[in-house]
Amino acid sequence: MHPIISALKHHKTTVVLVALEIALTCAIVTNALFLIGDRVAAIRAPTGVSDNELVWAQTSGLDLGQGGKAGDDTAADMAALQGMPGVESVVTTSGLPLSGDMFSRSVYRRSGDKGSSLDNVVEYMGSPGMLRTLGIKVSEGRDFLPKEHVDYDPFKKGQLPPTVAIITRTLAEELWPGQDPLGKTFWQDSNGKDALQVVGVVDHLLNPQINNAQGIDRSFILPVAMVRGGLYVLRVKPGARGAVKRDLPEVLTRIDPLRMVTEDHIYSDTVSDFYHGDRAMIWVLVVVTSCLLALTALGVVGLSSFWVQQRTRQIGIRRAIGATRRDILRYFQFENLLIVTAGIVIGSLGAVGLNLWLMQRYELAHMPLAWLATGAVVLWLLGQLAVLGPALRAARVPPVVATRSV
Amino acid sequence: MFGYYLDLAWRSLKRTPILTGLMVLAIGLGIGASMTMLTVLHVMTDDPMPGRSAQLYVPHLNPLPLKGNFFANGYDPSDHLTWPDAMALLKAHRARRQAALAAGYLLVRPAAADLRTFYVSGRYTTVDFFAMFGVPFEHGSSWNEAEDSANAHVVVLADSLARKLFGDTDAIGKMVRLGENDFRVVGITTDWHPSPLFYADERAKRYADRDLFFLPLSTAVDLNLNTDGSVDSWGKMPNGDMRSATTAWLQFWVQLDGPTQAAAYKRFLIDYSAEQKSLGRFQRPATDATLYSLMGWLAHENLVPGDVRLQMWLALGFLLVCMVNVLALLLAKFLRRSGEISVRRALGARRRDIFVQFGIESAVIGVAGGVLGVLISELGLWSVRHRPDDYAHIARMDASMLLTTLALAVFASTMAGLLPAWRACRVVPALQLKTL
Numbered sequence: 001m002h003p004i005i006s007a008l009k010h011h012k013t014t015v016v017l018v019a020l021e022i023a024l025t026c027a028i029v030t031n032a033l034f035l036i037g038d039r040v041a042a043i044r045a046p047t048g049v050s051d052n053e054l055v056w057a058q059t060s061g062l063d064l065g066q067g068g069k070a071g072d073d074t075a076a077d078m079a080a081l082q083g084m085p086g087v088e089s090v091v092t093t094s095g096l097p098l099s100g101d102m103f104s105r106s107v108y109r110r111s112g113d114k115g116s117s118l119d120n121v122v123e124y125m126g127s128p129g130m131l132r133t134l135g136i137k138v139s140e141g142r143d144f145l146p147k148e149h150v151d152y153d154p155f156k157k158g159q160l161p162p163t164v165a166i167i168t169r170t171l172a173e174e175l176w177p178g179q180d181p182l183g184k185t186f187w188q189d190s191n192g193k194d195a196l197q198v199v200g201v202v203d204h205l206l207n208p209q210i211n212n213a214q215g216i217d218r219s220f221i222l223p224v225a226m227v228r229g230g231l232y233v234l235r236v237k238p239g240a241r242g243a244v245k246r247d248l249p250e251v252l253t254r255i256d257p258l259r260m261v262t263e264d265h266i267y268s269d270t271v272s273d274f275y276h277g278d279r280a281m282i283w284v285l286v287v288v289t290s291c292l293l294a295l296t297a298l299g300v301v302g303l304s305s306f307w308v309q310q311r312t313r314q315i316g317i318r319r320a321i322g323a324t325r326r327d328i329l330r331y332f333q334f335e336n337l338l339i340v341t342a343g344i345v346i347g348s349l350g351a352v353g354l355n356l357w358l359m360q361r362y363e364l365a366h367m368p369l370a371w372l373a374t375g376a377v378v379l380w381l382l383g384q385l386a387v388l389g390p391a392l393r394a395a396r397v398p399p400v401v402a403t404r405s406v
Numbered sequence: 407m408f409g410y411y412l413d414l415a416w417r418s419l420k421r422t423p424i425l426t427g428l429m430v431l432a433i434g435l436g437i438g439a440s441m442t443m444l445t446v447l448h449v450m451t452d453d454p455m456p457g458r459s460a461q462l463y464v465p466h467l468n469p470l471p472l473k474g475n476f477f478a479n480g481y482d483p484s485d486h487l488t489w490p491d492a493m494a495l496l497k498a499h500r501a502r503r504q505a506a507l508a509a510g511y512l513l514v515r516p517a518a519a520d521l522r523t524f525y526v527s528g529r530y531t532t533v534d535f536f537a538m539f540g541v542p543f544e545h546g547s548s549w550n551e552a553e554d555s556a557n558a559h560v561v562v563l564a565d566s567l568a569r570k571l572f573g574d575t576d577a578i579g580k581m582v583r584l585g586e587n588d589f590r591v592v593g594i595t596t597d598w599h600p601s602p603l604f605y606a607d608e609r610a611k612r613y614a615d616r617d618l619f620f621l622p623l624s625t626a627v628d629l630n631l632n633t634d635g636s637v638d639s640w641g642k643m644p645n646g647d648m649r650s651a652t653t654a655w656l657q658f659w660v661q662l663d664g665p666t667q668a669a670a671y672k673r674f675l676i677d678y679s680a681e682q683k684s685l686g687r688f689q690r691p692a693t694d695a696t697l698y699s700l701m702g703w704l705a706h707e708n709l710v711p712g713d714v715r716l717q718m719w720l721a722l723g724f725l726l727v728c729m730v731n732v733l734a735l736l737l738a739k740f741l742r743r744s745g746e747i748s749v750r751r752a753l754g755a756r757r758r759d760i761f762v763q764f765g766i767e768s769a770v771i772g773v774a775g776g777v778l779g780v781l782i783s784e785l786g787l788w789s790v791r792h793r794p795d796d797y798a799h800i801a802r803m804d805a806s807m808l809l810t811t812l813a814l815a816v817f818a819s820t821m822a823g824l825l826p827a828w829r830a831c832r833v834v835p836a837l838q839l840k841t842l
Binding site for chain 1 (some may be wrong): 432435439480513522524525567603711712717718721723724726727728729731733734735739742771829
């Protein structure tokens with residue numbers, strides 16, 4: 001090992017440059033891999049509903065925003081939609097995971113106590129059969145009973161809200177950390193006067209939008225008789241989705257020719273559209289990371305070849321005084337290992353620094369140290385792979401070279 | 407000598423085609439990636455009103471109470487004005503021109519039987535809007551001052567909407583039904599859409615949206631027409647009353663000639679805030695009031711998504727690695743030619759000559775890398791244009807960015823060549839010649 005280090009001292013600049021390149025690559029690639037992992041995890045997070053069996057639509061009457069008559073046709077609409085071929089069930093909801101618009105409010109752990117509030121909790125509302133139609137799985141407790149669905153619109157005065165709710169695991173943990181939420185009560189409304197008893201808990205249900213204030217999946221579901229101006233969600237056999245989406249606007253306009261169908265989507269497309277930015281980002285990161293690794297590898301190949309050529313005589317001499325081919329091969333491999341390791345050590349520090357800088361500017365999470373290890377392994381392999389060709393060429397140098405004067 | 411060095415560089419590069427190709431590829435990829443993202447950033451932060459932007463300002467007041475969480479939706483509600491504040495600023499008339507505005511979204515019910523109803527986006531605003539932003543009219547003109555405050559049912563249409571509704575006939579004076587009301591068309595603008603749509607609020611897709619109608623703000627409030635922007639209320643629930651003093655929803659722009667007027671206007675805003683504070687309406691310090699220039703406002707609004715910035719940093723980091731890569735390869739390549747350098751030195755070449763010779767060789771790589779970089783960034787921009795984001799369609803390279811690309815490539819490769827060229831010219835000729 002000692003002779004390798006002293007030999008390296010003769011090429012300080014080049015060695016430093018290679019180590020620097022490895023370090024930069026390591027810092028960037030590690031963070032890029034972390035970002036890719038983060039985005040992939042986000043995309044793969046379960047929505048909590050049956051992605052591949054839903055079609056949804058939204059309509060607007062002519063008086064949207066002015067009279068509040070929108071949705072007067074709801075019952076007729078639902079009957080018509082239910083009659084479409086391929087449709088198993090229909091419900092109205094206030095929203096679907098990742099569908100866009102959402103409504104959030106404060107909830108309270110104690111009645112009327114503003115100090116006990118939890119702000120920006122997403123409220124889902126659904127008509128009877130919502131959980132079954134959407135495919136939401138209750139992991140603890142039960143589904144709503146038919147009689148629990150009441151006439152309720154949070155924007156109208158004088159209506160008594162439902163008294164039971166199903167909440168997500170995340171909300172349960174924030175309301176009552178470490179406790180069994182079933183049967184517990186929380187309060188809503190602007191004064192925290194309306195009590196809601198938890199009858200069920202769902203593990204997964206993403207919000208209609210994901211942002212910092214409302215979080216990812218902190219919500220509760222209220223049983224209502226009908227959501228006016230909400231979404232029609234249709235449970236459809238996967239093969240019939242295209243046809244249902246195609247015929248849906250016509251079925252709805254037949255009931256009220258003056259209104260417009262503002263949204264009509266196959267739900268899996270909604271999910272896929274929601275993540276388009278993440279997919280673009282993953283794609284960019286993968287391309288840049290691959291280019292970076294390829295370029296670094298090619299750079300190492302170029303420099304190693306140069307060194308082998310430069311040291312042909314020394315290799316010859318070593319071979320002449322007894323070094324085997326394997327010794328020469330090992331020499332170059334070990335030399336590469338040393339330089340790459342130096343680069344990785346500096347690069348890991350750089351990666352942590354870069355991660356901290358990105359965290360400040362872009363609200364990223366802390367990079368788990370496992371990613372550093374991944375980056376290190378990738379670069380070690382890459383370095384060894386890159387040096388193999390030149391090192392094999394070095395090993396083939398015949399001892400007789402030593403006796404030739406150039 | 408330049409021609410001779412160019413010839414030497416060409417010969418030297420030809421001798422090691424793989425290494426040369428690798429260096430050109432490295433510069434090309436680094437430059438291509440960087441210029442793709444820099445171009446996207448360039449078009450996104452471009453001046454939407456060249457020639458006018460220096461005169462346009464946004465007054466910013468802060469009527470929010472001291473306590474409360476107002477940033478839940480990711481923006482500052484005080485970026486918008488309340489109705490009383492906007493009206494006070496309009497009436498004070500301290501700027502050359504001033505306009506209050508809000509986004510509108512209305513249902514159009516065409517008279518023509520073959521057209522179905524559809525929604526259009528537009529703007530509710532006050533009369534100075536058109537002169538202040540220089541909106542070009544094709545026919546007619548804006549509504550007048552009297553109509554502005556008299557809740558008149560008048561509308562200005564964009565050319566494309568007028569054509570859709572009335573065909574090629576003159577639409578001036580015709581009636582159009584928007585929502586539940588009839589409006590008389592007084593003017594047709596040419597299709598005018600600054601990019602970004604700087605005066606729209608954060609709810610808008612500011613690189614894609616355009617306004618197809620304009621109607622008086624007073625009329626919109628009087629008829630309680632649908633607004634399509636952020637509406638934030640605090641204090642007692644105002645129940646949809648857009649004139650409420652605790653509901654922020656209006657954008658406000660003023661035209662000021664020069665920094666003296668701007669300073670005076672800012673003072674006016676502070677005085678106004680102090681007055682409101684003494685009346686008990688404002689709670690925050692009067693000095694919170696401020697005035698943004700147009701470009702300052704766009705920076706404050708932070709139009710560029712985090713992902714785009716992140717991708718730009720990634721591309722620049724990539725370029726840095728590419729440069730280090732080229733640097734190391736050039737160093738190896740130049741030092742391998744120690745013999746050649748020594749012969750030239752022995753024949754009388756000065757260190758400076760050697761330095762220039764190798765400098766030119768790196769610049770040649772830069773030019774080749776730059777050409778490749780332009781191709782790669784065109785490819786990159788093409789892929790950006792295929793993203794479904796609202797800014798995608800404007801991602802195009804202009805002449806200035808093209809020149810920047812080439813310049814950056816030559817600069818990068820020359821920078822990468824500096825150290826190797828310096829090392830090359832420090833080669834001691836005697837030592838090398840001995841071994842020859």
